[in-house]
Amino acid sequence: MSTHQLNLTADAVSLTRQLVDIESVSLQEQEIADAVEHALRGLGHLEVARHGNNVVARTHLGRAERVVIAGHLDTVPVNDNLPSRLADGVLHGLGSCDMKGGDAVLLRIAATLAEPNRDLTFILYEAEEIAAEHNGLRRLAESHPELLAADFAILMEPSNASIEAGCQGTMRVEVRTTGERAHTARAWRGVNAIHKAGPVLRRLEDYVPRRPVIDGLEYHEGLNAVAIRGGIAGNVLPDECVVEVNFRFAPDRSEAAAADFVREFFEGYDVTVTDSAPGALPGLDLPAAKAFADLVGGEVNPKFGWTDVARFSALGIPAVNFGPGDPMLAHKQEEHVPVEHIERCEQVLTKWLTA
Amino acid sequence: MSTHQLNLTADAVSLTRQLVDIESVSLQEQEIADAVEHALRGLGHLEVARHGNNVVARTHLGRAERVVIAGHLDTVPVNDNLPSRLADGVLHGLGSCDMKGGDAVLLRIAATLAEPNRDLTFILYEAEEIAAEHNGLRRLAESHPELLAADFAILMEPSNASIEAGCQGTMRVEVRTTGERAHTARAWRGVNAIHKAGPVLRRLEDYVPRRPVIDGLEYHEGLNAVAIRGGIAGNVLPDECVVEVNFRFAPDRSEAAAADFVREFFEGYDVTVTDSAPGALPGLDLPAAKAFADLVGGEVNPKFGWTDVARFSALGIPAVNFGPGDPMLAHKQEEHVPVEHIERCEQVLTKWLTA
Numbered sequence: 001m002s003t004h005q006l007n008l009t010a011d012a013v014s015l016t017r018q019l020v021d022i023e024s025v026s027l028q029e030q031e032i033a034d035a036v037e038h039a040l041r042g043l044g045h046l047e048v049a050r051h052g053n054n055v056v057a058r059t060h061l062g063r064a065e066r067v068v069i070a071g072h073l074d075t076v077p078v079n080d081n082l083p084s085r086l087a088d089g090v091l092h093g094l095g096s097c098d099m100k101g102g103d104a105v106l107l108r109i110a111a112t113l114a115e116p117n118r119d120l121t122f123i124l125y126e127a128e129e130i131a132a133e134h135n136g137l138r139r140l141a142e143s144h145p146e147l148l149a150a151d152f153a154i155l156m157e158p159s160n161a162s163i164e165a166g167c168q169g170t171m172r173v174e175v176r177t178t179g180e181r182a183h184t185a186r187a188w189r190g191v192n193a194i195h196k197a198g199p200v201l202r203r204l205e206d207y208v209p210r211r212p213v214i215d216g217l218e219y220h221e222g223l224n225a226v227a228i229r230g231g232i233a234g235n236v237l238p239d240e241c242v243v244e245v246n247f248r249f250a251p252d253r254s255e256a257a258a259a260d261f262v263r264e265f266f267e268g269y270d271v272t273v274t275d276s277a278p279g280a281l282p283g284l285d286l287p288a289a290k291a292f293a294d295l296v297g298g299e300v301n302p303k304f305g306w307t308d309v310a311r312f313s314a315l316g317i318p319a320v321n322f323g324p325g326d327p328m329l330a331h332k333q334e335e336h337v338p339v340e341h342i343e344r345c346e347q348v349l350t351k352w353l354t355a
Numbered sequence: 356m357s358t359h360q361l362n363l364t365a366d367a368v369s370l371t372r373q374l375v376d377i378e379s380v381s382l383q384e385q386e387i388a389d390a391v392e393h394a395l396r397g398l399g400h401l402e403v404a405r406h407g408n409n410v411v412a413r414t415h416l417g418r419a420e421r422v423v424i425a426g427h428l429d430t431v432p433v434n435d436n437l438p439s440r441l442a443d444g445v446l447h448g449l450g451s452c453d454m455k456g457g458d459a460v461l462l463r464i465a466a467t468l469a470e471p472n473r474d475l476t477f478i479l480y481e482a483e484e485i486a487a488e489h490n491g492l493r494r495l496a497e498s499h500p501e502l503l504a505a506d507f508a509i510l511m512e513p514s515n516a517s518i519e520a521g522c523q524g525t526m527r528v529e530v531r532t533t534g535e536r537a538h539t540a541r542a543w544r545g546v547n548a549i550h551k552a553g554p555v556l557r558r559l560e561d562y563v564p565r566r567p568v569i570d571g572l573e574y575h576e577g578l579n580a581v582a583i584r585g586g587i588a589g590n591v592l593p594d595e596c597v598v599e600v601n602f603r604f605a606p607d608r609s610e611a612a613a614a615d616f617v618r619e620f621f622e623g624y625d626v627t628v629t630d631s632a633p634g635a636l637p638g639l640d641l642p643a644a645k646a647f648a649d650l651v652g653g654e655v656n657p658k659f660g661w662t663d664v665a666r667f668s669a670l671g672i673p674a675v676n677f678g679p680g681d682p683m684l685a686h687k688q689e690e691h692v693p694v695e696h697i698e699r700c701e702q703v704l705t706k707w708l709t710a
Contacts (some may be wrong), residue, residue: 172589184601185523185660187577194580194598198556205550207518211542222542225549226593227586234527234581234601235629243549246539246589264694275589305540 004035005288008043008111012342013091016103019085020093029053029126033073036124039107045114046122049147053126054136055094056147057121066119068153069349071103071323072128076181079333089339097325097335102156104116105324105345109353113230116353121150128308132277139306143314145304152288153312154349158252158325161341161348163185163296164303165217165289165320166251167310171258172226175243182237188238194230197241200269201225201242204245207265212250215284217302219250223265244274248304251279277306280313282320289318295352296322322348356595359390363398363466367697368446370459375439377449380491381429388428389605391479394462401471401477404502407483409491411502412465420547420643421609423473423508423667424704425492426458426678427483434688447691452680456692457511460700462633464708471708477503483663487632492663496670507643508667509704513680516696516703518651519658520572520637520644520675521606522665526613526644527581527630530598537592545592550651552596555624556580561601567605570639572606572657578620599629603659606634609617632661635668637675644673650707651677677703 004022016117024032034055041048046057055074075095084093091101103124110122125136132138141148157164177197182190182249209221239316245266249258255276263271283289284300293300303309303321310318324341359377363370366661379387390407396403407421430450439448446456465477480491487493496503512519532552537545564576578600579656585596600621602612610631618626638644639655647657658664658676666675679696 004608013551043366079537083580129550149476157611170540170590182578183660184577185525186575187579187603188575192559193577194583195556195560196582199558201550201556203552204547205553206378219545220541222539224539224542224547225585226539226591228549228552228596230585231582231584234394235525237583238581240584244586244589248540248542305538 003038004031006035006039008107008353011196012104012108012346013339015107016096016101016337016342017084017086019103020095022190023078023082024073024075024095025077026127026130029073033126036073040110042112046110051140051144052136055124055139055302056139057087057122059116059275060171061115061119062117063117065152066121066150067108068121068123068148068150069106069156070123070125070153071099071106072125072136073103073139073154074127076129076331081333081335082136086233090336091339092336094335097158098330098339099157099323099325101325101337102345105342105349109349112351113353117355118353121147137219137311141311148315149327150317152292153317153319154179154311155307155319155321156294156323157307157321158327158330159321160326161320161324161344162298163293163320163322165215165282165284165300166280167303167305167307168251168252169249169255169258170217170277170306171247171255171262171273172275173246173247173277174274175271177241179237179239181232181239184235186235187237192237194238197230197243198230200243200266203265210250211214213354214250214252215282217282217300219302220304239242249279253279254278278310278314283318286318289320292320292352296348298315358393359386361390361395362377363462367459367463367701368694370462371446371451371456371692371697372439372441373456374455375450378433378437379428379430380448381482381485384428391428395465395477398466401465406495406499406532407491411495413452413475415473416470416474418474420507420698421476421505423476423478423503423505424461424464424511425480426454426461426479426511427491428458428479429484431484431686436688436690444694445691446678446694449690451687451692452513452681452690453476453643454678455513456680456697457513459680460697460704463701464704468705468708472710473708476502479675491664495668503670505672505698507647508664508672509675510662510664510674510676511678512662512676513678513682513685514676515681516676516679516699517653518648518655518677519637520570520639520655520656522660522662523574523606523633524604524608524610524613524663526602526604526610526617526628528600528602528617528628529629530600531625532596532679534592534594536587536594539590539592542592547592547594549593552583552585552598554596555621558620565605567607569605569607570637572637572655574657575659576605577603604634606636609633633665633669635665635674638653638673643671644675647675647707651703
């Protein structure tokens with residue numbers, strides 16, 4: 001298969017369409033990564049590295065600051081929403097919102113600013129939409145951490161072309177009740193573990209989310225059962241019931257503090273943490289972030305969902321989400337992105353990097 | 356494979372061992388059915404019919420009453436508990452309790468009483484331990500109801516060699532809660548269906564079983580969650596939760612009345628009846644049953660579990676459980692039957708049928 005020829009001299013909206021029309025469901029990113037690598041190498045002013053289907057392109061201008069601009073190349077599965085379609089100032093199609101509009105802005109910045117006022121590291125990576133073990137940014141951070149070194153990072157995840165700062169952490173725990181099996185015809189000889197899960201659900205129902213304000217942003221925690229299972233057979237009292245709970249926690253809690261909270265919340269029950277990812281503080285008090293936020297202007301919002309900004313935070317790099325598209329449309333069949341979002345993001349970044 | 360030669364002149368305990376040592380897990384009853392059919396035909400004084408792996412043998416003496424004596428030939432799966440082992444007056448092995456001890460007594464009565472005081476119908480049937488669609492007694496009742504005609508029926512299910520009368524009905528229902536999906540990072544945009552199941556479990560926890568006395572026997576109802584399921588993904592608020600509930604109801608309720616009770620109990624929730632089998636009234640006021648109970652003497656107990664006596668009840672035939680073995684040992688790896696139970700059952704039936 002010959003490499004797609006991306007036209008980086010086209011406007012960002014046309015470039016978004018080109019990217020959308022290269023199908024790139026998670027783990028099938030080779031074609032789009034080839035196209036991106038080829039286009040970036042063609043520019044001539046960037047040092048380009050390829051690891052797996054991750055492409056990293058850097059300037060080396062000796063500037064005082066280095067900024068990462070990053071976007072993932074993969075999409076969720078096709079859902080009868082290809083190819084792209086442009087109508088009434090809105091571009092429709094799989095990945096248009098999450099997040100090829102952002103990728104196009106990134107590529108336009110790479111193509112048009114040969115001498116930005118800050119050194120730039122462009123990262124286009126694979127497998128963000130699936131299990132963390134595949135995540136290209138995570139893999140790069142492990143195998144080539146030097147490629148991620150920077151003073152500030154902008155992740156072009158959809159955020160309505162405004163800044164969403166930080167992100168909440170996420171943790172999954174299993175809350176387990178146990179009982180004693182018996183034939184249901186003689187239920188008084190056993191203990192029903194499913195009935196014992198009633199008070200667990202009651203606590204969840206009565207839960208009042210904390211909404212802390214951090215760097216002026218109001219976060220919103222959440223504690224939810226995401227699965228429940230129990231049962232042996234239609235005539236047997238079940239001796240185990242497991243409630244799987246997802247805790248979304250504001251970035252002022254560490255993972256350890258989040259685990260403490262959940263254990264205390266479910267005191268009296270057997271609680272096992274099965275999965276955990278830290279949040280990211282908005283970091284708006286850091287100079288690089290503050291300067292960018294001042295220039296973008298408008299309202300800065302908290303990021304509720306977990307995003308890869310947390311990976312930069314974990315490396316000590318302040319990071320924000322700033323990309324075209326409404327995050328509520330991500331993963332929906334009808335996902336789309338307003339042309340004006342794409343244009344605004346390109347304008348803001350160009351202004352910031354040439355001021 | 357040659358037919359096993361059952362020795363019906365052996366005592367009932369030896370005969371039980373012979374039956375236990377013919378493996379007959381549900382749907383694999385051909386070998387044991389062949390052996391039983393061959394042995395009963397060999398007696399000469401019975402009219403023998405074979406349908407599938409069900410064997411029916413009848414006397415035709417023109418007596419005033421006809422009594423069915425029935426037992427199933429199948430067992431639950433082998434669990435490292437074959438062959439049989441006799442030690443200290445107890446016979447161990449798969450099916451020893453449920454219910455080849457009873458089958459052996461049945462065969463001994465068939466072999467030793469050529470001219471009983473009541474006409475007898477011996478039924479040995481397949482597939483009692485699995486889904487009702489396979490049940491041999493159910494199939495016979497549908498295809499050859501004339502073979503089941505009788506004034507009274509004795510089912511040789513384990514009941515500690517005493518009478519357990521009637522049986523409770525059983526019904527399964529699904530109680531469903533619904534919600535609205537949302538990303539757990541923005542849980543306030545959805546409704547968690549699992550949380551809404553909390554009050555369902557609370558009602559089950561608070562349930563107080565009814566214990567009605569019928570014909571002098573105290574039954575004991577039960578309402579239990581036997582399964583619960585819900586969940587879409589680890590980051591999605593679930594929009595459905597299903598609690599599967601098993602209602603065991605005393606035989607003074609019809610299936611319709613039982614369904615009404617459950618619907619009222621879960622008022623406000625979506626309730627679907629998925630499975631139902633009626634109970635059987637003890638019928639101890641009926642002359643044939645009363646005469647048998649008087650002769651057996653001792654305490655008559657209610658049957659809590661559902662058994663095939665309900666099939667006879669549905670045909671208008673009073674029926675009781677009366678067999679060797681402790682029903683609590685049924686389906687257990689260590690199932691066993693006391694020799695004295697087997698002997699007592701044979702003695703009681705012999706006395707009753709020759710008095």
